[in-house]
Amino acid sequence: xxxxxxxxxxxxxxxxxxxxxxxxxxxxxxxxxxxxxxxxxxxxxxxxxxxxxxxxxxxxxxxxxxxxxxxxxxxxxxxxxxxxxxxxxxxxxxxxxxxxxxxxxxxxxxxxxxxxxxxxxxxxxxxxxxxxxxxx
Amino acid sequence: xxxxxxxxxxxxxxxxxxxxxxxxxxxxxxxxxxxxxxxxxxxxxxxxxxxxxxxxxxxxxxxxxxxxxxxxxxxxxxxxxxxxxxxxxxxxxxxxxxxxxxxxxxxxxxxxxxxxxxxxxxxxxxxxxxxxxxxx
DNA sequence: TATTGTTATACTCTATAACTATA
DNA sequence: TATAGTTATAGAGTATAACAATA
Numbered sequence: 001x002x003x004x005x006x007x008x009x010x011x012x013x014x015x016x017x018x019x020x021x022x023x024x025x026x027x028x029x030x031x032x033x034x035x036x037x038x039x040x041x042x043x044x045x046x047x048x049x050x051x052x053x054x055x056x057x058x059x060x061x062x063x064x065x066x067x068x069x070x071x072x073x074x075x076x077x078x079x080x081x082x083x084x085x086x087x088x089x090x091x092x093x094x095x096x097x098x099x100x101x102x103x104x105x106x107x108x109x110x111x112x113x114x115x116x117x118x119x120x121x122x123x124x125x126x127x128x129x130x131x132x133x134x135x136x
Numbered sequence: 137x138x139x140x141x142x143x144x145x146x147x148x149x150x151x152x153x154x155x156x157x158x159x160x161x162x163x164x165x166x167x168x169x170x171x172x173x174x175x176x177x178x179x180x181x182x183x184x185x186x187x188x189x190x191x192x193x194x195x196x197x198x199x200x201x202x203x204x205x206x207x208x209x210x211x212x213x214x215x216x217x218x219x220x221x222x223x224x225x226x227x228x229x230x231x232x233x234x235x236x237x238x239x240x241x242x243x244x245x246x247x248x249x250x251x252x253x254x255x256x257x258x259x260x261x262x263x264x265x266x267x268x269x270x271x272x
Numbered sequence: 273t274a275t276t277g278t279t280a281t282a283c284t285c286t287a288t289a290a291c292t293a294t295a
Numbered sequence: 296t297a298t299a300g301t302t303a304t305a306g307a308g309t310a311t312a313a314c315a316a317t318a
Contacts, residue, residue: 004182005175008244009264010156010251014171015196016270017153018309020146025284035150036285039141046140053299060151065286067301087294087299108144115146119266126262128145130255134152154286161307170307189276201309203278223276223317275318280311287306295298 013134024111031103032076036061036069038104041078041093045101049090073097149270160247167239168212172197172205174244177214177229177237185226209233 005011021035028038039059044050052066061069070091073079078097081089093101119127141147157171164174175195180186188202197205206227209215214233217225229237255263 004178007264008248009267010160010244010248011175012264012267012271013149013153013156016267017149018196019271020149022309024146034284039147042140051299060154061285062287063298063300064288064302085295089300108146112144112146115270118269120269123262123266123269126259127266128143128148130259130263130266131145131148131152133254133256133259134251135148135155158286172308187276197308198310199275199277200279200311221318225277273318276316278314278316280313283308283310285306285308288304289302291300291302293299293301295296 020115024108027107027111028104031100031107033100033104037073038108040069040073041097041101041104042108044079044091044093045098049084051084051088052091053088055091156251160244163243163247164240167236167243169236169240173209174240176205176209177233177240178244180215180227180229181234181237185220187220187224188227189224191227 025035028035033041036059040055043055043058052070053063055061056063056066070079070081074081076096077094078100080092080094082092084090116124116127161171164171169177172195176191179191179194188206189199191197192199192202206215206217210217212232213230214236216228216230218228220226252260252263
């Protein structure tokens with residue numbers, strides 16, 4: 001097709017990620033979540049006493065950009081901020097947050113299954129390890 | 137690490153693409169190009185009589201978003217618009233555009249080589265075909 | 273009728289700098 | 296001194312709607 005770009009792994013990576021995120025965003029919109037919001041909910045449910053800064057470090061989101069993100073989740077009643085000490089706050093899921101998180105897990109797991117199903121079997125087990133080395 | 141997400145191919149795809157694009161953007165900035173601008177230059181040099189709409193279709197960029205992108209390239213003296221008929225315009229590289237394109241090719245090829253070198257040999261040949269199926 | 277180029281606008285994510293307060 | 300939370304701001308990419316002119 002576009003021969004100047006068809007053999008570029010970087011280009012394919014960009015296009016694949018774009019297509020994937022677009023599709024996931026559509027599915028998460030049905031439960032009123034953005035991709036980044038769902039990612040935060042999934043992470044929080046897994047750990048305890050996570051601060052905004054710690055979440056940001058794990059997800060590679062700037063400290064400053066966590067603020068409006070968490071503000072929205074708090075305004076939606078999905079999280080609360082609980083003081084750990086005078087400086088840090090734990091981000092905690094509310095009952096509504098736990099419920100939304102469960103629904104996000106259902107959506108993302110179905111999405112994952114559909115995504116992986118599209119990859120030919122011969123390549124399937126290579127994709128995740130190959131991707132991981134590019135950012136971990 | 138983040139166990140709720142570590143086995144998600146979609147999440148790894150997003151992180152890998154983000155890290156990759158960030159690095160590529162830095163390298164292209166040294167020759168005063170954005171990622172999308174470089175992509176357009178590489179595509180144009182390969183074909184002829186490409187219209188803005190056709191470029192957009194190939195690169196999955198909305199028609200409306202091509203306008204400011206091409207305006208910048210034109211303002212930088214890298215492209216010109218040549219009438220094909222009363223409705224369509226061919227996007228053509230100027231001599232400066234050809235030179236910038238050659239430099240973009242050098243940067244992207246070095247980047248590609250570095251990117252692929254990081255993928256373990258056992259997975260290397262599987263990455264591009266696995267990615268391609270996710271968007272082509 | 274479908275397509276091209278365009279304008280306007282808004283949203284999402286990301287990046288940087290700076291400030292306050294606390295560990 | 297380093298870190299947490301925050302504010303403000305800007306940039307880049309993307310999405311939608313609408314319009315005039317032309318194929």
